[in-house]
Amino acid sequence: MGKSIDDTAVDTVNGVQVRAVSVDEVEEWNRALNFGFLRPHAGVAPDLRRRQWQPGRMVAGFDGERQIATFRSFDVELTVPGGAVVTADAITNVTVSSTHRRRGVLSAMMRRDLASAAERGCAVAILAAAEYNIYGRFGFGPATWGSGWRIDLGRTSGLREGLPGVPGGRIDFVTLAEQRELGAELYDRWRLTQPGAIARDGIWWERNTNVIQVPGDSFKEPFAAVHRDADGGVTGMVVYRIDNKWEGALPAGTLTVHDFLALDLPTAVELWRLVLSVDWVRKVVVQGVSPDDPLPLLLQDPRAAVPDEANADLMWLRLLDVGAAFGARTYGAAGRVVLEVEDRLGYASGRFAIEVAEDGTGRCTRTTDDADLALGAGALGSLYLGSETAPRLAAAGLLTELRPGAAAAADLLLRTPLRAWTPTEF
Template identity: 35%
Template structure:
């Protein structure tokens, strides 16, 4: 097979994107969604593999900034739109794109690459580790009650058109980014994604709705949701489908949850992507009737290991030497001494004896503080050389707030 891998030309986007859609089943997106991704694609950071005149592989990389433990917002390549034509599988197309992409990310000076995986087994061999989880739930709101904190009744709720509330919602979101690892600082244009509302994508539910939470005239939270009506012989049993909920304080948060629980003609609240430490879990009367489950979300790859580990802070003091395996990005392989605390960190190459041995994949999984090195050691994926080193490093890497990716890309 003779193929050419090259940077995407703007004139090639339609064909490139069509082949991406075909690789994911061939079901066309709505014109609104297609136009949005066309506008957000960074052509100079996107690549394709071509077999003659035919595009047989696609991959892109958004220029993101990702929040990390300690509050820094770090440059990260948002790997996206990865596909290989069914006719060209198992011929090295994906590996060639991952090789070129990570070399480019390093050249761009971005210490991290991140992605959400259609199939999580694919990307581990390229050094990505699953670093965040998303909580899913379907709550029986006819039987589950909320106990809200003091001050909830001081919150005023106001329903508005989602497109009219963009500035207020984005301001709330922006204030929350540094406080939770895994969130993306949204660049201009990305504010359109949360309010994308193509009729063809509603699947029988209402148009997107928005409610703002206000205190003293200031917006302190918002929720975006749909309602899917349903009736049976006993009466109405519609479903509230939550798209997003963000709030600056417990009272604003509780007021929005109480609103969602109490919408007329509904008896279920469905959510597909919430943080694993979401506060509503401690407000409900019966967590068993909330049908909570988890799945992987953001996968993290350390592209420049030293710079990445220095970009975040550490919950407790740490001084540990790690012997790191990284076959795909060999510039990361070898021994590194990480020293740091809540104020900052240093990560430099060393000839000292290792305290831990692990691969870059485990470091990616633990990087945002949601997956513990102790758990990975229990699975045999981190090996302790110096007694006590796993506990020391695991405690240092942990985050008080669970990392979370609020939306895909």
């Protein structure tokens, strides 16, 4: 198990000091972040970074007085299968200058953060991996996938006939202020229905509605529309932008959907009908929806929707408290499976029995019983939210079946009605 640490502690690795930055050092930390993200030309946003600063959670690697690496984390609610939430340590803003690679700086920052997160009682840690091969060695595994679509409106005449609508409902365009207020309320209801979704704080909404302006970001005011039911309650929202392009005298615009939330299918139908009927638009790009979203099947010609080239693994997850994490979620079938987990950092190491009752609730406890499956911490992170399957991991050599049929049996237990997904970058 990672040892308890003091937030004021200083770790030295190959001549680099790793420590938390003070609020007075935030501006330089922001400059180091820009440099690490290959944007040295971008200005800093000191007011934003000061709001994001929390004691011990904004860390840098120092070569002398110069910051050459950055790391930040914050606690966030993560929805798990069944609608419960667990506290996740969300890791972001990770950079190491190219002059200081392979010196153990990232490892020092990561170990420091995970030890602190485990001490605070976080069940899991999450991050978005810019590069695939970095985070597996820290026990993270891909846990959600994005699913975008590119729709050629010339190949489909909108939605199928006979789809359910909302009698008495209406759609209204809203201002940025209304988007921020109504969207936040809607999202907090919606996220509890989607495994893998994380909470959005006030800073997220302010940044995405131009209250906070960050140098280097280019904000173009979007179209934002909300759907209300017959009683006036908000049940959905879509946010999109349009590239108003013409080819000679013919319109050839592209509409890009940036955010799409719907509490039910009838609301989704009404919002998609709006999106697919905007004048001068010939192509619709949906940057991200759930992998289980039925959008292509709603079209008159589903072949008009092709997967977006940016579809890939999105959120990675590692277990810090296996019992708490697996005890919080629900399951697809009654049964029992024993997992032997190898974790180089120790947080998830050991043998665990997952026991599921007939009502789908479960508990996870340490055991000395014979194991059914053996896997690493990264594979366990991929299985936790239900987006990956034990048989597929076994086929890839990422999980070992110690009892014949155990992978298929575990798949029945871990199966979820909806695959995990989050629309929120962090």
